Amino acid sequence: MLMNMAELNGRPVTPEALLTLALTNYGHFTSMRVDNQRVRGLDLHMERLVRDCRTVLGADLDPDMVRSYVRQAVGSVTGSFVVRVSVFDPAVEMAHPDRAKTPHVLVTVRPAADLxxxxxxxxxxxxxRDVPTVKHAGLFGALHARRTALLDGYDDALFIGPDDCVSEGGTWNVGFIGEDGIVWPKADVLPGVTMALLQQLGQHHTAPLTLADAQGMHAAFATNTAIGVRPLSAIDDAPMATEHPALTQLRDAYLAIPGDLL
Known part of the structure; x- marks a missing residue:
């Protein structure tokens, strides 16, 4: 299986071409789980890239071109893996991010865990997160929070916003199952593709949730393209149920989505 490869604008990437992304870290991306050449929410991933490119670079991005780069990188490989599409301008300088206007497309592939x-x-x-509605390359704060959680014996971090309400996780959206069904935090969060697909599967609503509200729910789950629907076993010292009929139904319904061909 093809793994851990990288192409920039459809060609093998050189270390020099990645220096700007490594040193300046100004860009945006989306990650897509590919299962046997299919991606759940493929159009939503392309819409995200186009939308964020206008925000980050002030430029239009051709989604058909992006898909062609992804198809080329993936080839005919079957099985499951994660494709990350990063968009940045190699010509940008730290002193002049305003000059970042020409999108280049970096496609990388890595293994995916079994669901x-x-x-x-x-x-x-x-x-x-900075500019929370954009899936940007600035991951320091999120990864530092994750590191703090790991060092304290947890698996990841759950973010609490300035209003003392729950927002999202380190690299995932969070949802809850309560008395009134499935609820998502009403907060400034990344509009996740997997979250959007789940919200199409049944009755969902959003509401502000304090930490105490979250800990008092019947169940909670993390969700993104790589992990699908993943239960939370504990929020701080409050245990959470990892088995719940609504949680099982949601997970199974998500896994049953056939996805779109690349």
Missing amino acids: PLPPLSVKSIRYE
Whole structure:
């Protein structure tokens, strides 16, 4: 299986071409789980790239071109893996991000874990991502929060915003199952593709949720393209149920989505 490869604008990438992304770290991306040449929410991933490119680079991005780069990188490989599409301008300088206007497309491939994944324990940490509605390359704060949680014996971090309400996780959206069904935090969060697909599967609503509200729910789950629907086993010192009929139904319905051909 093809793994751990990288192409920039459809060609093998050189270390020099990645220096700007490594040193300046100004760009955006989307990650897509590919299962036997199919991606759940493929159009939503392309819409995200186009939308974020306008925000980050002030430029239009051709989604058909992006798909062609992904198809070329993946080839005829079957099985499951994660494709990350990063968009940046190699000509940008630290002193002049305003000159970042020409999108280049970096496609990388890495292994994907088998689904479903075991539950996560999470530590609540006060943090809000910069420009939270954009899936940008600035991951320091999120990864530092994750590191803090890991060092304290948890699996990941759950962010608490400046309003003292739950928002999202380190690299995932969070949802809850309560008395009134499935609820998502009403907060400034990344509009996740997997979250959007799940919201199409039944009755969902959003509401502000304090940490105590979250800990009092029947169940909680993390979700993104790589992990699908993953239960939370604990929020801080509050245990959460990892088995619930609504949670099982949601996970199975998501896995049953056939996805779109690349």
